[in-house]
Structure formats: structure tokens, C-alpha cells
Amino acid sequence: MLKKTPRTAPRVKADRVDFDETAAYAILDEALCCHVGFICDGSPMVIPTIPWRVGDQLYFHGSHGSRLAKVMASGQSLCVTTTLVDGLVLARSAFHHSMNYRSVVLFGQAREVDDDAEKARAFDALVDKIVPGRRPHVRPPNARELAATKLLVLTIDEGSVKMRQGPPIDSEDDLSWPVWAGVLPLALTAAAPVSDDHVPAGVTNGKPGITADERPPSLL
Amino acid sequence: MLKKTPRTAPRVKADRVDFDETAAYAILDEALCCHVGFICDGSPMVIPTIPWRVGDQLYFHGSHGSRLAKVMASGQSLCVTTTLVDGLVLARSAFHHSMNYRSVVLFGQAREVDDDAEKARAFDALVDKIVPGRRPHVRPPNARELAATKLLVLTIDEGSVKMRQGPPIDSEDDLSWPVWAGVLPLALTAAAPVSDDHVPAGVTNGKPGITADERPPSLL
Numbered sequence: 001m002l003k004k005t006p007r008t009a010p011r012v013k014a015d016r017v018d019f020d021e022t023a024a025y026a027i028l029d030e031a032l033c034c035h036v037g038f039i040c041d042g043s044p045m046v047i048p049t050i051p052w053r054v055g056d057q058l059y060f061h062g063s064h065g066s067r068l069a070k071v072m073a074s075g076q077s078l079c080v081t082t083t084l085v086d087g088l089v090l091a092r093s094a095f096h097h098s099m100n101y102r103s104v105v106l107f108g109q110a111r112e113v114d115d116d117a118e119k120a121r122a123f124d125a126l127v128d129k130i131v132p133g134r135r136p137h138v139r140p141p142n143a144r145e146l147a148a149t150k151l152l153v154l155t156i157d158e159g160s161v162k163m164r165q166g167p168p169i170d171s172e173d174d175l176s177w178p179v180w181a182g183v184l185p186l187a188l189t190a191a192a193p194v195s196d197d198h199v200p201a202g203v204t205n206g207k208p209g210i211t212a213d214e215r216p217p218s219l220l
Numbered sequence: 221m222l223k224k225t226p227r228t229a230p231r232v233k234a235d236r237v238d239f240d241e242t243a244a245y246a247i248l249d250e251a252l253c254c255h256v257g258f259i260c261d262g263s264p265m266v267i268p269t270i271p272w273r274v275g276d277q278l279y280f281h282g283s284h285g286s287r288l289a290k291v292m293a294s295g296q297s298l299c300v301t302t303t304l305v306d307g308l309v310l311a312r313s314a315f316h317h318s319m320n321y322r323s324v325v326l327f328g329q330a331r332e333v334d335d336d337a338e339k340a341r342a343f344d345a346l347v348d349k350i351v352p353g354r355r356p357h358v359r360p361p362n363a364r365e366l367a368a369t370k371l372l373v374l375t376i377d378e379g380s381v382k383m384r385q386g387p388p389i390d391s392e393d394d395l396s397w398p399v400w401a402g403v404l405p406l407a408l409t410a411a412a413p414v415s416d417d418h419v420p421a422g423v424t425n426g427k428p429g430i431t432a433d434e435r436p437p438s439l440l
Contacts, residue, residue, distance in 0.1 A: 037266035046257035
């Protein structure tokens with residue numbers, strides 16, 4: 001279970017909140033973007049980045065000069081929020097319109113990972129998250145590239161999950177209002193991959209949506 | 221132009237940053253979710269919510285008890301970050317993998333809107349954003365509902381836009397690596413609308429994707 005604290009306890013709509021870490025993991029694994037909040041020169045600052053997870057460890061990366069990497073590595077308190085939009089909830093009254101979503105809010109302090117072996121494993125996990133099956137095909141990072149990237153990690157511990165799913169909840173009085181009502185499902189969806197200008201004809205290794213069975217035999 | 225200040229000036233990858241408010245407006249108009257960062261009891265906190273825009277005014281709403289609504293109404297400094305994920309950038313080297321995205325970071329202080337006429341107009345604009353053309357069909361908010369919702373507004377002024385678009389940028393040495401490379405385009409995409417259990421047969425007023433021409437004549 002995620003740790004419930006004054007800052008993770010719900011103030012409103014407590015029925016939408018839980019502390020199940022499995023639910024949190026599923027959201028973090030699906031998300032390609034999270035928003036990291038921190039305090040910089042007294043001001044709140046929120047920066048988007050891709051999170052990825054190995055067990056209860058949530059990884060982030062950045063180039064050495066970036067604000068995000070510097071602040072995260074400084075060990076200051078962070079809030080990492082990840083939101084997936086699942087649909088528009090279209091009620092009969094303007095007031096009861098809503099959104100279906102799943103979100104995780106995590107608090108904690110990141111630490112910088114310096115160990116080369118842990119860095120290599122973590123960056124492998126990032127490529128595995130982005131396109132499963134692609135990693136064995138790409139050129140692995142060399143020592144200079146590993147050194148150029150700051151790797152940061154937060155233990156998933158204090159936080160909460162909040163979600164809304166399902167149809168609109170209209171007042172009984174509004175049910176006869178002559179308007180369509182329901183949910184417009186939304187999802188982040190991939191279109192067909194667009195090759196860059198340097199892919200030789202027939203090369204499909206590591207292409208999203210191409211499994212080993214679908215590859216031309218000469219390239220297996 | 222958005223106002224450039226020490227906190228909006230880029231530290232790295234300055235070529236991805238600009239201050240054009242038209243670009244910021246387009247991102248804010250497309251986004252169904254933004255992340256609001258603030259300081260609560262000394263801790264950074266990041267909460268997702270839907271933003272909507274009228275001119276240079278960015279609106280937010282919340283129920284009266286929520287942390288977000290309370291903090292925003294208190295006039296404290298906020299950071300509002302909005303990110304649209306446009307694609308996975310799949311390079312030949314693990315290191316040059318990236319993401320196509322468009323994001324806006326805004327700073328400022330929100331004010332609470334108390335005026336009933338401005339509240340009514342702003343909530344109309346929210347329904348218009350969610351499903352254009354739907355609003356005339358729904359039951360408008362009544363006085364009790366308007367009073368139950370806190371409306372907050374931030375002037376779009378200090379901020380910056382950051383984006384990456386286009387194919388991977390591989391090292392010359394890697395171009396012959398035998399792996400597919402390019403972009404996997406991603407977009408938040410709607411599936412077919414799902415009616416709730418109370419929609420009478422044939423009612424399509426305000427249904428997403430249904431224009432006036434497509435409605436059954438009896439319902440026009």
C-alpha cells in the first residue's frame with residue numbers, strides 16, 4: 001500500500017481515492033509523461049518528463065544542465081503527478097460534465113544513480129518501456145552517453161491514486177432532458193510508424209507493431 | 221509574446237523554446253488536462269485539472285473544499301504546465317531516443333471569479349471546449365450549481381513554450397545500424413461514444429461527432 005499522510009489524504013471526493021500500489025504501478029507503466037513539481041528559488045515549478053519503473057523504483061532522466069535534473073539530484077522534496085485521460089463524461093446538465101481519468105500523486109526525494117551497472121540496466125528498462133522488443137536491435141549506450149545523462153530515482157512510497165470511471169451521474173430530474181448523454185472514450189493512440197530518411201528498404205527490426213514472426217526471414 | 225523571466229528562460233536545449241503566445245494558446249486549447257503546481261505547507265504539490273481559455277485568460281474550476289481551489293484562490297504563486305505527447309522518436313541508438321511533444325509552462329497568481337455573469341460565460345466556454353456544438357442542448361447551470369463551483373482565472377503572461385517535432389537525430393556513424401528508425405505518432409483519440417442507460421432511442425442532440433445535418437429531422 002502507498003503511505004497515507006496529511007498531504008496524500010483526500011479533501012474531497014474520497015471515494016475516488018485509494019492507496020493500492022498495484023493501481024499506481026499500472027498508471028505509471030502506461031504513462032509516457034509525468035509532471036514533476038519542486039520549489040526553485042521559492043517558486044513552484046512543474047516540468048514534464050517520462051517516468052519509468054522497476055519494482056518500487058521510479059526512474060527519471062535529464063541532461064546534466066537541466067533544472068529538473070539539478071533539483072532532483074539535490075535531494076529536495078518532490079511531487080510527481082501522472083495523469084491518464086480516459087474519456088469525456090457528457091452529462092445532461094452542464095454542471096455534471098466530468099472526465100474519466102486515472103492519476104497518481106507521489107511525494108518523496110529522488111537520489112542520483114551513479115553506479116554504471118544500475119544506470120545501464122535502468123536505461124535498458126526505459127527502451128523496453130517505450131517499444132517492447134525494440135532494445136536488442138538498437139545501438140546500446142556507450143560510456144560517454146551514460147555519463148552524459150543524469151539518472152534519478154524515487155522510491156514509490158508516499159502517494160495516492162485517484163480515478164473516475166464510468167457513465168455520467170445526472171440528477172434524477174434531468175434524465176428526461178432531450179440531449180444525448182454518455183462517455184466519449186479517449187486514449188493516447190498510435191498511428192502508423194513514419195520511417196526516417198535513412199531506413200534501408202526491408203529493414204523492420206525494432207519497428208513498433210512488428211513481431212519476430214512478421215519480419216522478413218532474411219532479417220531474423 | 222509571453223514574458224521571459226529568469227524562471228522561464230531555458231537552461232538547456234534553448235532551440236526548443238519560444239515565447240509566442242499563439243503557440244501557447246493552441247496547446248492550451250487542445251489540452252484536456254494541465255498540471256497545477258503550488259506550495260502547500262512547505263511541500264510542492266501538483267494537481268491535474270482541465271484548463272480552458274478565453275483570450276489571455278486561463279480558467280480552472282474546483283469544488284470549494286478542494287486543495288487546488290483553496291490554494292489557487294489564496295493568490296499564491298502557481299506554475300501551470302500543460303503537455304501534449306505527439307510521438308515516440310525511435311533513433312538507431314538507445315541514447316538518441318526521444319519524444320515529440322508540445323508544452324507550455326505558465327507562472328502567475330490566480331484570482332477567484334465571483335461575478336455571476338462572468339462565471340456563467342466562463343462555464344459556457346468550458347462546455348464549448350469539451351464538445352463544440354453541445355452546449356445549447358444541455359441543461360444550463362442553475363444558481364445553486366454556479367455557487368457550488370469555484371472559478372479561478374490566471375492571466376496568460378509569464379511563461380514559455382517548449383516543443384520537439386520531427387524525426388530522430390542520429391549520429392552519422394549510427395545511420396547504417398540495422399534497425400528501423402523513425403517516429404511513432406501518438407495522439408489522444410476518441411473512440412465511438414458510449415450512450416448511458418437513459419438515452420431515449422433516436423436522441424442524438426449534442427452527441428459528439430453528430431452535426432446538425434446528421435440529426436434525425438424530428439429532433440432538429
